[in-house]
Structures are given as structure tokens and as C-alpha cells.
Amino acid sequence: MPEGHSIHRLARQFTSVFAGQQLSVSSPQGRFAAGAARLDGQALIAAEAHGKQLFLEFDNELFLRIHLGLYGAFDFGGDETFRRSSSIGAPRRVGEREIADDGGEPAYAGPPPPKGAVRVRLTSDHGWADLRGPTACEVLxxxxxxxxxxxxxxxxxxxxxxPREFVRRLSARRTPIGLLLMNQEVLAGVGNVYRAEVLFRRLISPWRLARSITQEEALGLWNDIAGVMADGVAAGRIITTLPEHRVDASIPVPVSEAHYVYKRQGLPCRRCGTEVAMTEMAARKLYWCPSCQQT
Structure with a gap:
């Protein structure tokens, strides 16, 4: 599932290619026909992300709320104003990145026929965006x-x-911090990768009860999450390792060097050499270092 940095990139992309333009909105698949009719012909005022939720605001005072979930994805295409636009969401093709190529695009001749089950198509004079497979898609x-x-x-x-609101929502819970960081009602935007990586970076056990986390520790978590997620927005991928903890100092950072514990079970911890562990917490895989992140 795309984490918060991807949805913020998506909001920026919509602002870049559609803001201020009148859009044709349709549902080629038919499942969103009534909602599309409420937005068709309206201008997009703004696109904003909050956690994993995308809100497109139209000039008739309606919002299109989208949650991509596990399978949702947007594709974009159009003229030169869409040159840096790219597919964002899941499922992803092997090796696909959220960075588009610059060259070799043919002249724009209008949107192509819809491919697959397109829930929503948004079209301007300059290009189009197709949404497939979202968990949520509704007009508000x-x-x-x-x-x-x-x-x-x-x-x-x-x-x-x-950040004080995050501390407040965290402090009263008798729940492991590893669960609460992925609770969107406590902190919006964090998914499995950021959860595992930031807990390691702060040397906090995923099983520590949230109420035992001090205010200083909670603010440290907040600041670290804000920093690495902002890096994710800029880079279009999640990189949480510091240069001194990488064997390969090349740029761009190779996939094998991008994370501390996520999907590194059985490999040595980059900090202490202990084997990284993996188990399940609430039916989601959890990665941590048993030595660095002792309870």
C-alpha cells in the first residue's frame, strides 16, 4: 500500500497538471458514474493529501476523496506539461519508480481508450489521469x-x-507502539516500511506500550518520521539509512542499502551485527533488531 509520501507526491502532481483547469470527469468502468456526473465540467481548485487520503477540491464546493489501498493506482498522460508525470500507486511493475522519463514521447493527440477497469478518468485540454482499483472513491x-x-x-x-496532538493520542493507549504507528487515527500516513524503519532509528522496541513512551521520545518519533517522509516525497522512494551505515556509498542509493530492517530478516543489523528478526503483529510483517530494540 502506498505510504503517505506517495500520496503527497500524487497531490503535487495533480496540482501541477490540473489545478485551475476545467475537467471532464467520467467513469469508463461505470461504477462511479453518479459521482463523476457531480464533478464533470468543474474546475480543480486544489489537491491535498492527508496521510494516505487524497482530496481533490472542485469549484462547485465538492471534494473527490480517494484512498488507493493495496491495489489502487493512477496513470497520467498528456502533452509537454505532463512530461514529468508518472504512475503512482500499486501494484507496481518490477523496477518501476515514481519518476517519469523525459524524452521520446509522441505528440499528444488526446487520451487513449481506457485500458482495464478505469474507475475514474479526469481529462483536461492537456492530458488525462486514470484511476484503477482504489479502496475508496467518493464525492464529499x-x-x-x-x-x-x-x-x-x-x-x-x-x-x-x-505534534502535541500525536503525543496526546499516543499517551493514553495500552497498545504496543508498533501497532499504534500504523493506526491512521493516531498518526496519518505511516505504513509498514516507515513503522519498522523509524522505530529502529529511534531504538524503540515495537512491543513497548505506547503509554510508556515519554513525551521526549514521542516528539523524537514525530520529528524523525516527518524528516524521512519529507525525504521520500523528494526522492520518490523510501530511504532511511544514513550514509555511514551503507556499504555502498553510491548515489542513487541501491535498494539493498536503503533500509535498516525492513525485509532484511536474517541479515546482520547495520548497527550491531545481530540478525534482523521478522514476525507478525496484527497480521502484518514486523521487522526489528532484537539487540538494538530491546523492550
């Missing part, structure tokens, strides 16, 4: 959008986010 009024946001925890990538 401003009040409905507000209620959705109220249920979500703060997003570390939002400039106006208050």
Missing part, C-alpha cells in the same frame, strides 16, 4: 470532508500539523 461535501479529517491523526507532512 465540505462537511463530510471535515468529518473524515477529524477521524484522522495528524499528518507529519502537513506544515500546520501539531
Amino acid at each position: 461535501t465540505p462537511e463530510e470532508q471535515r468529518r473524515v479529517l477529524e477521524k484522522l491523526g495528524p499528518d507529519p507532512l502537513q506544515p500546520r500539523a501539531d
Whole structure:
């Protein structure tokens, strides 16, 4: 499932190619026909991400809320104004990155016929975006959008986010911190990769109860998550290792050097040499170092 940095990249991409333009909105698959009709012909005012949720605001005071989930993905295409646009979401092709190529594009002649089960197609005079397989896709009024946001925890990538709200939501829970970091009502945007990596970076056991996390530790978690997720927005991928912990100092960072513990079970910890462990926590794979992250 795409984590928060990908959805913020997606919001930036929508702003870049569609903001201020009148859009044709359709549902080639037919499952979103009624919702598409409410947005068709309206101009996109803004695109904003909050955690793993994308909100597209239109000038008729309606929002299109999208949660990609495990299988949702957007494809983009168009003229030279779409030159740096790329596919964002899952499933991904092997080796695919969230960075588009620059050259070799034919002249834009309008959107191609829809390919596959396209839930929503958004089209401007300059290009198009196709959405397939989202977990959620719905039209909301401003009040409905507000209620959705109220249920979500703060997003570390939002400039106006208050880390004290994260501390508050964390401090009263008798739940392992490894579970709460992925609870979108506590902290919006963190998924399995950032959960494992930041807990390692802060040397915190995934099994420590949240109420035992001090305010200083919680703010450290918040600041570290905000930093690595901002790096993810810039790079288009998750890189959490520091240069001094990499064997290969080449740039760009190879996949084998990008993470401390995520999918590294059985390999030596980059910090202490202990074998990285893997188990399940609430039906999700959890990676950690038994030595560095003692309870």
C-alpha cells in the first residue's frame, strides 16, 4: 500500500497538471458514474493529501476523496506539461519508480481508450489521469470532508500539523507502539516500511506500550518520521539509512542499502551485527533488531 509520501507526491502532481483547469470527469468502468456526473465540467481548485487520503477540491464546493489501498493506482498522460508525470500507486511493475522519463514521447493527440477497469478518468485540454482499483472513491461535501479529517491523526507532512496532538493520542493507549504507528487515527500516513524503519532509528522496541513512551521520545518519533517522509516525497522512494551505515556509498542509493530492517530478516543489523528478526503483529510483517530494540 502506498505510504503517505506517495500520496503527497500524487497531490503535487495533480496540482501541477490540473489545478485551475476545467475537467471532464467520467467513469469508463461505470461504477462511479453518479459521482463523476457531480464533478464533470468543474474546475480543480486544489489537491491535498492527508496521510494516505487524497482530496481533490472542485469549484462547485465538492471534494473527490480517494484512498488507493493495496491495489489502487493512477496513470497520467498528456502533452509537454505532463512530461514529468508518472504512475503512482500499486501494484507496481518490477523496477518501476515514481519518476517519469523525459524524452521520446509522441505528440499528444488526446487520451487513449481506457485500458482495464478505469474507475475514474479526469481529462483536461492537456492530458488525462486514470484511476484503477482504489479502496475508496467518493464525492464529499465540505462537511463530510471535515468529518473524515477529524477521524484522522495528524499528518507529519502537513506544515500546520501539531505534534502535541500525536503525543496526546499516543499517551493514553495500552497498545504496543508498533501497532499504534500504523493506526491512521493516531498518526496519518505511516505504513509498514516507515513503522519498522523509524522505530529502529529511534531504538524503540515495537512491543513497548505506547503509554510508556515519554513525551521526549514521542516528539523524537514525530520529528524523525516527518524528516524521512519529507525525504521520500523528494526522492520518490523510501530511504532511511544514513550514509555511514551503507556499504555502498553510491548515489542513487541501491535498494539493498536503503533500509535498516525492513525485509532484511536474517541479515546482520547495520548497527550491531545481530540478525534482523521478522514476525507478525496484527497480521502484518514486523521487522526489528532484537539487540538494538530491546523492550
